[in-house]
Amino acid sequence: MKITILGAGNMGGAIACGLAVNGSAQPQDITVIDHKGKNVPRLREVSEDINVVVADYSSLSTADILIIAVKPWMVEEVLKTHKALLENPKQLIVSVAAVVTLAQLQEWTSPHQPVFRVVPNTAIAVRQSMTYIASQNADKEQREQVFRIFSQLGKVEFVEEKLIPAITSLTSCGIAFAFRYIRAAMEGGIEMGVYPDQAKDAVLQTLRGAIDLLEANGNHPEAEIDKVTTAGGITIKGLNEMEHAGFTSAVIKGLKASNIK
Ligand SMILES: NC(=O)C1=CN([C@@H]2O[C@H](COP(=O)(O)OP(=O)(O)OC[C@H]3O[C@@H](n4cnc5c(N)ncnc54)[C@H](O)[C@@H]3O)[C@@H](O)[C@H]2O)C=CC1
Ligand SMILES: O=C(O)[C@@H]1CCC=N1
Numbered sequence: 001m002k003i004t005i006l007g008a009g010n011m012g013g014a015i016a017c018g019l020a021v022n023g024s025a026q027p028q029d030i031t032v033i034d035h036k037g038k039n040v041p042r043l044r045e046v047s048e049d050i051n052v053v054v055a056d057y058s059s060l061s062t063a064d065i066l067i068i069a070v071k072p073w074m075v076e077e078v079l080k081t082h083k084a085l086l087e088n089p090k091q092l093i094v095s096v097a098a099v100v101t102l103a104q105l106q107e108w109t110s111p112h113q114p115v116f117r118v119v120p121n122t123a124i125a126v127r128q129s130m131t132y133i134a135s136q137n138a139d140k141e142q143r144e145q146v147f148r149i150f151s152q153l154g155k156v157e158f159v160e161e162k163l164i165p166a167i168t169s170l171t172s173c174g175i176a177f178a179f180r181y182i183r184a185a186m187e188g189g190i191e192m193g194v195y196p197d198q199a200k201d202a203v204l205q206t207l208r209g210a211i212d213l214l215e216a217n218g219n220h221p222e223a224e225i226d227k228v229t230t231a232g233g234i235t236i237k238g239l240n241e242m243e244h245a246g247f248t249s250a251v252i253k254g255l256k257a258s259n260i261k
Pocket of ligand 1: 010033034071119
């Protein structure tokens with residue numbers, strides 16, 4: 001199965017590396033096209049067998065799966081510019097471009113082309129993405145093919161397209177929100193006299209513990225909070241202070257601001 005990835009940036013590069021490193025695709029079956037050469041050395045370091053090409057679009061016509069990983073506003077242009085090479089009606093067109101819809105992908109390819117809208121996040125670089133997929137004109141086997149690719153790179157779920165903007169906010173943008181929490185907690189720790197590296201370790205292991213607990217027992221987070229907050233104790237003082245400063249409201253507002261339909 002030949003996979004061409006258009007765009008060797010954060011997403012395209014991470015997908016190529018992830019697939020090559022874990023052996024889910026033969027590196028020689030992966031071609032990465034970028035119109036600039038700056039990312040080539042980084043990809044070559046991961047695997048010398050991946051075909052990394054600069055502005056050579058010939059593999060578009062032979063790929064079984066085309067993964068489009070350019071900026072959203074460039075998707076229409078690249079698909080239209082290279083339309084003559086995209087004539088295989090069975091080729092799976094997979095776009096990771098946020099805000100590009102299935103209807104647009106259909107319009108810019110052909111009316112019966114199997115098209116996929118995929119929402120990963122940057123943790124795809126360490127094969128820990130939460131990836132959501134919506135598709136149109138794809139049969140069960142084609143959906144399974146795309147599912148298999150992304151399940152090598154983290155957790156995958158199929159969703160209806162109408163959920164994609166909210167899911168994008170929670171996961172693709174959400175990873176940045178999680179980093180911001182980590183940074184804020186580190187800064188608090190540093191102000192209290194903890195060294196930065198130690199503060200980072202403390203926050204990361206605490207978050208890991210929180211995730212493992214919720215996954216192990218399936219509880220609602222509030223049930224776990226209840227186990228921590230001793231009546232009259234110190235945790236509730238901290239939580240209430242955070243809420244006075246608008247913590248929950250700030251998170252919800254941020255998520256909604258990123259929920260672009
Ligand atoms: N960065 C993120 O967290 C996420 C990004 N996405 C989507 O992934 C897509 C790519 O984003 P990034 O990888 O972050 O961007 P990026 O800017 O890192 O990578 C885009 C790459 O495409 C290349 N490119 C541009 N035009 C080209 C052309 N005509 N032919 C070949 N290559 C071309 C650029 O040189 C660049 O290397 C975007 O559509 C974005 O919405 C989706 C989810 C998360
Ligand atoms: O900020 C953005 O627009 C892109 C899409 C989701 C994550 N990064």
